[in-house]
Amino acid sequence: MQSSETPILITGVAGFIGHAMAAALLSDGRGIVGLDNLNAYYDPALKHARLARLREHEKFAFHRLDLTDEPGMQALFGAHEFRRVVHLAAQAGVRYSIEAPGQYLSSNIAGLTVLLECCARHGVQHLLYASSSSVYGDTEQMPFAEKDAADRPRSVYAATKRAGELLAYAYARIHGLPSTGMRYFTVYGPWGRPDMAAMTFADDLLAGRPLKVFGDGRQRRAFTYIDDAVKATLAILERGAPAGRPPAALYNIGSDQDAELLEFIRILAGEMQCGCEIEFQPEPAGEMRATLPDTSAMRRDFGFEARVGLKQGLREFARWFREYSQQAVREPELRA
Numbered sequence: 123m124q125s126s127e128t129p130i131l132i133t134g135v136a137g138f139i140g141h142a143m144a145a146a147l148l149s150d151g152r153g154i155v156g157l158d159n160l161n162a163y164y165d166p167a168l169k170h171a172r173l174a175r176l177r178e179h180e181k182f183a184f185h186r187l188d189l190t191d192e193p194g195m196q197a198l199f200g201a202h203e204f205r206r207v208v209h210l211a212a213q214a215g216v217r218y219s220i221e222a223p224g225q226y227l228s229s230n231i232a233g234l235t236v237l238l239e240c241c242a243r244h245g246v247q248h249l250l251y252a253s254s255s256s257v258y259g260d261t262e263q264m265p266f267a268e269k270d271a272a273d274r275p276r277s278v279y280a281a282t283k284r285a286g287e288l289l290a291y292a293y294a295r296i297h298g299l300p301s302t303g304m305r306y307f308t309v310y311g312p313w314g315r316p317d318m319a320a321m322t323f324a325d326d327l328l329a330g331r332p333l334k335v336f337g338d339g340r341q342r343r344a345f346t347y348i349d350d351a352v353k354a355t356l357a358i359l360e361r362g363a364p365a366g367r368p369p370a371a372l373y374n375i376g377s378d379q380d381a382e383l384l385e386f387i388r389i390l391a392g393e394m395q396c397g398c399e400i401e402f403q404p405e406p407a408g409e410m411r412a413t414l415p416d417t418s419a420m421r422r423d424f425g426f427e428a429r430v431g432l433k434q435g436l437r438e439f440a441r442w443f444r445e446y447s448q449q450a451v452r453e454p455e456l457r458a
């Protein structure tokens with residue numbers, strides 16, 4: 123079988139980015155095996171709704187599996203001839219890592235190590251895995267470049283993401299497992315994550331509640347639309363494994379047009395046609411003041427540039443959010 127014909131494994135397939143990646147590949151006729159433990163970090167109903175969309179495709183198979191279930195993972199790799207793996211499962215979220223650090227160590231370090239073992243032992247030719255802009259941590263250097271040291275994390279989440287990159291490097295060095303780490307910058311869009319700004323604010327806007335803004339709202343983010351994040355990931359997947367020695371690469375994936383959180387809220391409220399009142403709260407530990415990627419490596423190696431601006435992206439998001447929340451209200455009524 124040619125490597126392009128074997129199914130691609132996507133971990134975290136019921137998650138925000140995993141589901142969007144799987145949808146893009148399935149629409150292109152690729153076979154996808156997806157795994158996810160469907161945990162309750164946020165409402166699993168949203169994960170089930172994402173999966174229902176993917177199940178409409180014939181070439182999609184789903185396994186409910188935890189990354190740390192080593193026998194289960196080995197059996198999955200034994201049953202399929204995966205040549206390419208896109209690893210997006212993780213315990214995400216900066217704030218929750220203050221409350222529940224153990225979850226981050228389990229999924230992002232122990233779980234990742236099980237996955238790396240499986241990839242190394244079963245002949246995977248390219249592992250793509252999600253890292254995060256948060257690895258840049260305490261630094262005055264802006265924009266963030268892949269060559270920066272990234273050794274002063276501001277949260278347990280960031281520390282586990284950086285540890286993940288180092289583990290992937292070690293597996294490339296020891297076993298020659300080719301890998302590319304994708305440092306995503308604040309991804310938003312339809313089917314997004316309820317713990318992130320777009321969805322929490324949209325929820326409050328629709329309900330007429332004041333929006334809780336942590337800090338002064340002047341923090342800057344490189345808000346990146348989901349379609350741009352998927353396009354960049356697809357470009358890396360299609361081009362294949364990195365050629366260096368060891369074959370391990372890292373790329374920033376983000377928009378180079380950053381914006382203040384207050385600007386993001388102003389545009390979102392406009393697109394949702396809602397009035398908006400803001401309640402400022404103390405800034406929590408772990409938050410970054412600003413994130414801005416140096417995007418020159420993605421441009422040089424893949425000709426990739428993020429194209430969707432905040433206004434267009436938030437318009438698409440607001441349209442989806444209204445529909446999804448009406449459906450979510452209707453469904454319990456239908457079941458009653």
Ligand SMILES: NC(=O)c1ccc[n+]([C@@H]2O[C@H](COP(=O)([O-])OP(=O)(O)OC[C@H]3O[C@@H](n4cnc5c(N)ncnc54)[C@H](O)[C@@H]3O)[C@@H](O)[C@H]2O)c1
Nearest residue numbers: 134136137138139159161188189211212252254306308309
């Ligand atoms: N969304 C962003 O802005 C962003 C930014 C930077 C990095 N990332 C990274 O991108 C990846 C995808 O993020 P997302 O926003 O789609 O998050 P998400 O929480 O929506 O998706 C992650 C999925 O992984 C699953 N999962 C978690 N632990 C697991 C385990 N031990 N075994 C099996 N499945 C498990 C969850 O159930 C979830 O469906 C993550 O690695 C995240 O850290 C995301």
